[in-house]
Amino acid sequence: MPIFILFDLSVLILLVILLSSSSSVPAIANEEGDALYALRRAVKDPNNVLHSWDPTLVDPCTWFLVTCDSANRVTRLDLGNAKLSGNLVPELGKLQHLQYLELYMNNLVGPIPKEVGGLKSLLSLDLYHNNLTGPIPSSLSTLSNLRFLRLNSNRLTGRIPRELSKLGNLKILNVSNNDLCGTIPTSGTFSKFTEESFINNPRLEGPELMGFVRYNAGGRN
Template sequence: MTHFHYLALFLLLLSDPFAVVANANSEGDALYAFRRAVKDPNNVLQSWDPTLVDPCTWFHVTCDDHNRVTRVDLGHAKLSGHLVPQLGRLQRLQFLELSNNDLMGPIPKELGDLKSLVSLGLYQNNLTGSIPPTLSNLSNLKFFRLNSNNLTGRIPRELTKLTNLKILDLSDNDLCGTFPTSGSFSKFSEQSFRNNPRLKGPELMGFVRYDIGGSCN
């Protein structure tokens, strides 16, 4: 943490010490819940010490001038285990980068609470289950990469409301149904959806019945 961050923290403590500590504790608890849910053979999370009030001192965590967590960078860390719903508490988080690990299980619907998120990088893991429709709440999202997992079910059409998307990659999963071509998805080619053997597309307006979520026949 830089001298400027320490100065900002000092000024915040003077103005509202309880709010600063409460935010730090909440975000630290959320990140530590994730640490407990994964195996970490290379000890990249060793600095994530729950006895420290401020998670901004932890490696692979970046904070803003108000000591709120804005980045979690843990790509290629050889982590295995599960994502946890507590990650949804990181209200200022802009970048969640967990690609190229061995994470499994579902994507928590609580990630849809990360209203500041700009980049969601969960690609090249072993995630299963469906894509939560709650991710359509991420109105600031620009980079949305869930490729190379084992995700199933339909692509929620609510996701077409993500008007700021610049990169979309849902390829190399087991998604089914048809891929939406309306809203923000209209600017993406079939490359964003390739290698989903049960996925048909694009959808034809007026001829396809749109089912939200769930499994496909």
């Protein structure tokens, strides 16, 4: 009898180990799926491009316009020019392995959630040509891997966070055609961008801006 009890106990332990190890990927998938479904509920989708975003499916990697890596973690959202309208959601910050957030040329409104600053793997943030309002979140300064930041042609207000000048990997920056105010940071990575990155912000003025424009304009002659 003790032998059988020992055998049953070892089988039980093995089952627990197998179940716990196999449940880690679905747990990630469920969290990411919940985040994506929160976005789906927050937007209007007249072309029904999000019809496959079914919360009853464990794996969001099967959803249209969602790309995942070999570990079934969401790495890319390709929702540019999808005719979406509505708000971005803070749940986007749960997509911890996201590298590309492409939501350009839609009709999105409201603020950029500060939680986007938690996407540590993000390489490209493309929100241009929407109707987003409010400030540029200073939390974006924590995106140390970010290479492309395009927020142009929205209705963003407030100052450009000086913390963004710390983004050493940033190759492309465009915040033109908004309603930003104050002055342009000229330190750090911002020193390599010309005024074309900032034009058509009527309230973006001051001595620092004027010096920036004169310097770059002179550099082209």
